[in-house]
Amino acid sequence: MRKASLEKVSEARRWSITVGSDASGERLDVYLAGHIPDMSRSKARRLIDEGHVLVSGAKAKPSYRVKTGDIVDVTVPPPEPTDLVPEPLELDVVYEDEDILVVNKPRGMVVHPAKGHWHETMANALLYHCRGIEKVGDLGRPGIVHRLDKDTTGLVVVAKTERAFVSLQKQIRDRIAERDYLAIVSGVVRDESGAIEAPIGRHPVHRKKMAVVQGGRMAVTRYEVLFRFKRYTLIHAHLETGRTHQIRVHMSYIGHPVAGDPVYGRRGGELGLGGQALHAWQLRLVHPVDGSSMIFRAPPPPDFLNALSILSQEMDEATPKDTGVPGLQALGRASGRASVEASVKAPGKASDVAGSASQPEMTTRDITRKGIPSWVLEIKKEWLKFS
Numbered sequence: 001m002r003k004a005s006l007e008k009v010s011e012a013r014r015w016s017i018t019v020g021s022d023a024s025g026e027r028l029d030v031y032l033a034g035h036i037p038d039m040s041r042s043k044a045r046r047l048i049d050e051g052h053v054l055v056s057g058a059k060a061k062p063s064y065r066v067k068t069g070d071i072v073d074v075t076v077p078p079p080e081p082t083d084l085v086p087e088p089l090e091l092d093v094v095y096e097d098e099d100i101l102v103v104n105k106p107r108g109m110v111v112h113p114a115k116g117h118w119h120e121t122m123a124n125a126l127l128y129h130c131r132g133i134e135k136v137g138d139l140g141r142p143g144i145v146h147r148l149d150k151d152t153t154g155l156v157v158v159a160k161t162e163r164a165f166v167s168l169q170k171q172i173r174d175r176i177a178e179r180d181y182l183a184i185v186s187g188v189v190r191d192e193s194g195a196i197e198a199p200i201g202r203h204p205v206h207r208k209k210m211a212v213v214q215g216g217r218m219a220v221t222r223y224e225v226l227f228r229f230k231r232y233t234l235i236h237a238h239l240e241t242g243r244t245h246q247i248r249v250h251m252s253y254i255g256h257p258v259a260g261d262p263v264y265g266r267r268g269g270e271l272g273l274g275g276q277a278l279h280a281w282q283l284r285l286v287h288p289v290d291g292s293s294m295i296f297r298a299p300p301p302p303d304f305l306n307a308l309s310i311l312s313q314e315m316d317e318a319t320p321k322d323t324g325v326p327g328l329q330a331l332g333r334a335s336g337r338a339s340v341e342a343s344v345k346a347p348g349k350a351s352d353v354a355g356s357a358s359q360p361e362m363t364t365r366d367i368t369r370k371g372i373p374s375w376v377l378e379i380k381k382e383w384l385k386f387s
Contacts, residue, residue, distance in 0.1 A: 013076035021068040028055065028072070029062040033166075036074065040166050041173075042138060052077065084113060084140055086128035089120060093129075094155065094296055099289050100168070101130065101143070101158040104298040107275050111147040111156065113140060122156070130160055137165045145169055146179075146242060151275025153301050154181070155283040167288030172242060177285040181237040181247060182226075182300055184277035184307055185256040186266055189233040193224040196250040200243040209263060210245045212253045219243040221250045229311040232259060232271075247278060259307065271307035279304055 017035055026034075032044035032053070045062045047053050052075045055064060066072070092104040105111070105122060112123040126133055126142050136143040136159055143158040145168040157177075159165035171177035201216030203209040220240035227234040233256065237247050248264045251257055257265040260273030271277070279300040286293055299305075 015072075015074040015076075017072040017074070019066045019068055019070040019072065023066060024068045025065050027062065028053070028060055028064040028066055031066050032072070032074065037163075040137075040169050042169070046138075047074065047076065083118070084123060084127060084134070084142070085119075087120060087124035088128050089122075089125035091122070091125050091129055094298060095294075099159070099161055099164040100287070101126075101160055102283065102296050103156050103158060105148055105153060105156050105280075107151050107153050107301060107303070110150050111141075112144055126158060130158075133158075133160055136160065136162050146172055148280055149245065149248075149276075149278075152278045152280065153304070154280025155179075155296050155298050156280070157283060157285060157296075159288070164288040168285065171285055175240060177283070179239045179242075179280060180282040180284075181239070182279045182281050182304075183235050183237055183247060183251065184259040184271070184304070184311075185233050185235055185251050186259055187231065187233065187256045188228055189223075189225050189235060189256055191225070193222070196221045196223070196254060198250060198253060200246060200249055210243070210249050212249060217241075217243055219246050219250065221247055223251075227308075230314055232311055234308065248276060271310055272303060273307055274303050277304055277307055 015036055017032075019031070023031055023035075029041050029044040029048060032047075033039050033041040036044075044053075048060065048062045051059055053060065054073045055066070056071050057073075092106065093101065094104050095102040103122065110121045113119075113121050123140070123142055123144065126144075130143065133142045137145070143160055143165060145157055145159055145165060148154060148156055157168060159168050168177065197218070197220050198212040199214070199216030200210050200219045201213040203211040204213065218241065222238040222240065224236045225233055226236055235251075237251075239246060243249075245264070248258050248261055252261075252264040259265065259277040260270050261276035261278075262269075265276065279298075281298055281300065283296045284294070
């Protein structure tokens with residue numbers, strides 16, 4: 001079986017690829033992502049749509065199925081100028097090395113510029129903090145692999161190199177990277193745990209909102225009850241997909257909107273919250289270069305903890321589910337701490353994610369910033385049983 005041949009034509013980022021029989025039938029965008037170094041599928045689609053990719057001399061669509069013998073010519077133009085400017089904004093950096101950056105995003109910070117939010121975004125802060133990151137990832141979204149809503153708090157991983165960007169995108173797409181959230185939701189959730197599998201798309205009437213709709217993209221959210229109050233429930237949610245507003249839409253769909261959510265909830269400003277009580281507290285991924293398995297954690301922000309304190313005062317005793325999860329006092333003590341662990345997965349899997357044929361032998365790393373809160377470890381233990 002003849003494999004694809006790849007020739008780098010010049011240093012001007014021009015490539016000529018001859019499709020081998022083993023790749024026949026692949027989508028064009030998928031094929032490019034797999035055969036050009038540091039090429040993500042989204043970048044491949046953009047190049048195709050902009051006419052920078054020719055198949056046997058003709059333009060094609062991203063969905064085109066390549067055939068044996070096709071000659072694919074690719075031109076990667078230099079980065080376009082952007083209005084995005086560096087701004088000296090404070091970033092709560094949980095972890096940083098030469099390849100990745102993990103940030104604990106505060107409430108109110110937009111991840112990347114959009115209509116009505118052209119400045120003071122995390123993207124502006126990243127340009128100031130990380131030299132050269134403007135060349136990584138998609139235009140106007142330097143190094144940004146995934147995002148959180150403006151008023152959702154918690155962990156975001158950022159790629160500092162194109163190699164890291166491609167690897168992290170693949171990990172999220174293949175569900176190797178895992179994202180876990182804490183949320184206070186309205187009402188008393190009766191089931192101990194559950195999975196919400198419902199497609200999400202644009203709301204048919206309110207176009208700025210998302211909704212569960214026929215023809216939407218399939219979305220899966222798993223949840224587990226941690227505490228039940230008189231009128232609210234503290235849950236732990238795990239994303240299996242990453243649709244816009246996914247947890248907020250899904251919890252509203254089952255009748256338990258996130259507290260403080262002005263868009264999908266019953267009202268904004270409840271429980272003294274500055275926005276929805278949704279916090280990305282844990283992120284697991286494989287380091288894109290050394291292949292180590294990393295776990296990052298960050299406790300909820302003060303207004304989230306204050307809301308839990310208000311709820312605990314409404315009852316004689318805040319009763320957690322019978323799992324050994326500590327009480328709310330432990331949550332309060334955890335405020336302000338963040339942590340990261342790193343260990344090594346099986347070499348084969350780590351090599352696949354890192355995108356290289358082999359990896360040097362690794363040693364386990366354990367890096368902790370101000371300690372790992374006991375309540376985090378307990379929740380992790382229970383969640384692993386559930387997941």
